[in-house]
Amino acid sequence: MPTEVVAEALPAELNYTTSDVSVVVTGPGVRIEFARAGGAFFLATDLRSHRISSLPQFDEQVQALVRARRWQEEWNVVTETVEARQVLFFVANEEGASVELLGGPRSLGVESTDEMPKVAGHNGMQLTYVASQGAVPLFRAAKVSKSGRLRLVRTFD
Numbered sequence: 552m553p554t555e556v557v558a559e560a561l562p563a564e565l566n567y568t569t570s571d572v573s574v575v576v577t578g579p580g581v582r583i584e585f586a587r588a589g590g591a592f593f594l595a596t597d598l599r600s601h602r603i604s605s606l607p608q609f610d611e612q613v614q615a616l617v618r619a620r621r622w623q624e625e626w627n628v629v630t631e632t633v634e635a636r637q638v639l640f641f642v643a644n645e646e647g648a649s650v651e652l653l654g655g656p657r658s659l660g661v662e663s664t665d666e667m668p669k670v671a672g673h674n675g676m677q678l679t680y681v682a683s684q685g686a687v688p689l690f691r692a693a694k695v696s697k698s699g700r701l702r703l704v705r706t707f708d
Contacts, residue, residue, distance in 0.1 A: 555604040567593040580653040580671060585643030588677075595688050596656045597636035602691075606630060610701045617699045626694075628701060633689040637667060640680040640688070648675030 568574075571586035583592050603609050609628075616622040641650050655668035667683045682688075693701040 557604040558599060558601050567591070574659060576659065577651075580651060581655055581659050581668070582649060582651045583641060585641075585648040585675075586646065588643055588645050588648075590643040590648070592639065592641045593688075594639045594656065594658070595633070595635035595637070595686075596658065599634045600631060601634065602631035606693075606701065613695060613701055614699050617695055622695060624695070627692045627704065628694070629690050629692050630701075630703075631691040632687045635682075635686050635688055636684055638680065638682040638686040638688045639668065640678065641676060642678040643675060644677035645675040648677075649673065650676055650679055652681075 569590045569592075571590050572592050573584045573586075574592075575582045575584065585592075609630075613622060613628065637656055639652075639655070650673040651671040652668040653671045654666045668681060670679060670681060673679050692704055694704045696702045
C-alpha cells in the first residue's frame with residue numbers, strides 16, 4: 552500500500568535571530584546588522600508542511616523491508632518537509648557585518664509587495680542565502696533502530 556503524504560498550511564512564518572542582530576527598515580529595503588561573528592538571521596514565509604500521513608503504517612512497511620534484508624543500515628527516511636515561499640538566511644563572519652536587501656516580505660516592515668528581495672550589498676558575511684518559491688529549509692528524518700523500528704533522528708522543533 553503506498554504511503555500518503557499530507558500537506559497542511561502552517562503559521563505564516565518562522566523567524567529566528569540571535570540577540571545581537573538588528574533589522575532596520577530603510578524605506579523600500581531592509582538593512583540587517585550583526586554585532587558579532589556567528590550572529591544569525593533566519594526568516595521563512597508562507598510555510599506549508601508535507602508529512603507522511605500514517606507513520607505507524609509506514610513503520611510496518613519499513614520493518615518488512617528490514618526483515619527481507621532490503622533496507623540498508625545507513626538509510627534515513629524524511630518524514631516531513633516544510634516548504635516556504637521565501638527563505639532569508641544570513642550568518643555573520645565578523646563583528647559589524649551587514650546585509651542590505653531591496654524589497655522583501657511585509658513581515659520585515661518593507662512597504663513593497665512580497666516580491667523576492669534582492670541583495671543590494673553585504674559586508675563581512677559568512678553566509679548569504681535568499682531562496683524563493685519551493686525552498687525546503689526544514690525537515691524531520693527518521694532512522695531504523697537496532698530493534699527495526701523507525702526513530703526520529705533529525706527535527707526542527
